[in-house]
Amino acid sequence: MAPTAEEEEAAGIGGGRGAAVVESLLGVVAEVSALPDNRGPFRRMCCDLARRVKLLAPLFDELGDDADSLGPAEIRGLEALCAALLEAKDVLRFVNEGSKLYQVLRPQKFEQVFRKVTESIEKALGEICLDKLNVSVEVKEQIELVHSQLCRAKESTDSLNLQLNRDLNWAVSENHCDPTILKRILEKLQLKNKNDIMKESVALHEMVISGAEDPDVSVEEMSSLLKKLKDFVISENSTSASIEKKNSFAKHRSPVIPDDFRCPISLELMKDPVIVSTGQTYERSYIQKWLDSGHKTCPKTQQTLSHSTLTPNFVLKSLIAQWCDANGIELPKKQGSCQESKPGNSSDCNRAGINVLLQRLAKGNQEEQRAAAGELRLLAKRNADNRICIAEAGAIPILVQLLSSPDPRTQEHAVTALLNLSINEDNKGLIVKAKAIPKIVEVLESESMEARENAAAALFSLSVVDQNKVLIGEAGAIPALINLLCHGSPRGRKDAATAIFNLCIFKGNKVIAVKAGIVVYLIRMLVDPSGGMVDEALAILAILASSQEGKTAITHSNPIPLMVKLMKTGSARVRENAAALLFSLCGGDEQQLRAAMESGAEEALKDLMETGTERAKRKASSLLGLIRQTADSSNGGCAET
Secondary structure: OOOOHHHHHHHHOHHHHHHHHHHHHHHHHHHHHHOOOOOOOOHHHHHHHHHHHHOOHHHHHHHHOOHHHOOHHHHHHHHHHHHHHHHHHHHHHHHHHOOHHHHHHOHHHHHHHHHHHHHHHHHHHHOOOHHHOOOOHHHHHHHHHHHHHHHHHHHOOOOOOHHHHHHHHHHHHOOOOOHHHHHHHHHHOOOOOHHHHHHHHHHHHHHHHHOOOOOOOOHHHHHHHHHHHHHHHHHHHHHHHHHHHHHHHHHOOOOOOOHHHEOOOOOOEOOOEEEOOOOOEEEHHHHHHHHHOOOOEOOOOOOEOOOOOOEEOHHHHHHHHHHHHHHOOOOOOOOOOOOOOOOOOOOOOOHHHHHHHHHHHHHOOHHHHHHHHHHHHHHHHHOHHHHHHHHHOOHHHHHHHHOOOOOHHHHHHHHHHHHHHOOOHHHHHHHHHOOOHHHHHHHHOOOOHHHHHHHHHHHHHHHOOHHHHHHHHHOOHHHHHHHHHHHOOHHHHHHHHHHHHHHOOOHHHHHHHHHOOHHHHHHHHHHOHHHOOHHHHHHHHHHHOOOHHHHHHHHOOOOHHHHHHHHHHOOHHHHHHHHHHHHHHHOOOHHHHHHHHHOOHHHHHHHHHHHOOHHHHHHHHHHHHHHHHHHHHHHHHHHHO
16 A cells, blocks of 8 residues: 555655754854844843744754654644744844834834744744653753743833933924933934944935835934934034044054945955945955956856946945044044145145146136146045045135036036045035035036036935935936936946935935836836846836835836746846835735736745845735735635625
8 A cells, every 4th residue: 555645744754854944943043143232222122032042042952963753743843933033033133234213213113023023933832842852851941931931022022211202202303402312312222423323324224225114204304313313422522532533543442344344355444445236345456356357257246247347335435434533543534634745645635736726727728627627536536635635725616617617528527526526525515515416417418428427426426415315306417317317328327327216215306206207217127128227227116116106107107017027037136126116016006916916926926935035035925915815805705795
């Protein structure tokens, strides 16, 4: 008699599958153990959850010695537990890396997340019969203790400090907030210095860009509160920071360099970070050597590079400069005044020489102006000292005037010099104060492609400051950027896409972009991937879909079948962005959801759950949940009829 399916399963399931699930469980515990301690408003919940996950390690260690004896029921129970622990790991990582301000302004949302993951682990652990496992009595007792802790934890969550809630409400609503209140908020959120504020700013920025969460708190509110906290820290620590910097140099202390600031090749602090086609950032000199050696792949991801263009990462360069300033690091040097050039001085900064160039800019003939603008362009590109010296000498207003020069080459030099100068944070304000934005928009509409490319890059650099996003949008930059996006050179299209994406973080600019007809062009880029702009088009569409105007315009283009196709055939990043856009379009829109079902989205989403990035898996999971709800609703309706 042939064995039944149950007998075959019992005979063959234990070995390979049992060992695999135990190995996976040990791997998850190791990853949770490697996570840094949380310092945010939910640090106690994070600590408790991580501690309980780690307490399960002895169980998995003992099971690993006898995985072959595990039966089908035990393996299914352990697989369910593994899924719950993976969910816990994702929650811990998400809270660690996320915006503390968003967490503390929406505590109920995060309390619900912790409660849900606690319930998942408790349920999975409760379905495992410890008596059937070949483990010691001590381990059984420990697991029973963890289970009882989880049972209690799922019934109650820690409420945030009431005083903190009052302080936050006051700080958000008042234009001029009491410094004592700001100090209490900083202490509670563990934002101790400019470096912490910078990390919070990056986390908030990333949250908005990535769409990993759809914040139901006003981004403007959070940005305004963060600015108040930042201004307070700067004013409070200006004197002590100066003393600390001197002591730092005196004692030769070396602070730990954040991983994001290190070149993946050299592992050293980056001075001139550039972005390759895969989106990874490297120190220019090291990645250039890599490319010059004949390599065609990204060193970090091993993906094939679609092109060898190196794009300056102005945002990261600015963050590195701020970090260096906060930690007393000389590179890139950021000083308050420039120095006369001396033998052996690596800086090109020479006040007398710069003054001569400015004289030629202001009073020279066309050839002298062109040559002087070109020299300033190169000087501003070389190092941080030069950018400070050139700005202090009063070059910015003169360069702004030359943006209207009838000579195309002079105009190109001027806009590129301003782009290079804008890398310095203080210079951004001086450039805007000189009323440069409307003139840069004019250059964006000029005939010189290189000038247009650098004008787009300059607008992106200036748009890093939130209030500048509004000014740039009001100056009419977005239609001109859309024109460059559609008809520019490969580099120009990339620069335009980056600028448009950053500008559309501000809601008003989303409306301008939609009215300018950007959606039609972006859809064309998805239909014809030969232009190499699929990633950029999807990212812009995803951020536009967060507004009602954008969502309406996108749905009129019948994008659902295209999104499903991209989820099946695209790169990891394309699949992730396609899923994010599909989620934005289908959320709350049953017609779009049914269109997704008819286009075969369910199969693509299930595959994404297995092979996608963490963000892609979250979006796929949410979409599958919506699809099942719609299917259940339809089946229920038919049954009643």
